[in-house]
Amino acid sequence: MLMSPVEFFRQLPKKQCPECGQYIEEQAESYLTECERCLSKKVE
Structure with missing residues (x-):
């Protein structure tokens, strides 16, 4: 049985910065x- 799209997106892990490991607030x-x-830091 297929998972509903809403449930699929709820189960995705939080996005995490690969440089410092801080969780990114999704927008x-x-x-x-x-x-x-x-x-x-990269712009400076």
């Missing part, structure tokens, strides 16, 4: 893979 239409702190 609609966001494809970021690193947290704001690590991204700002």
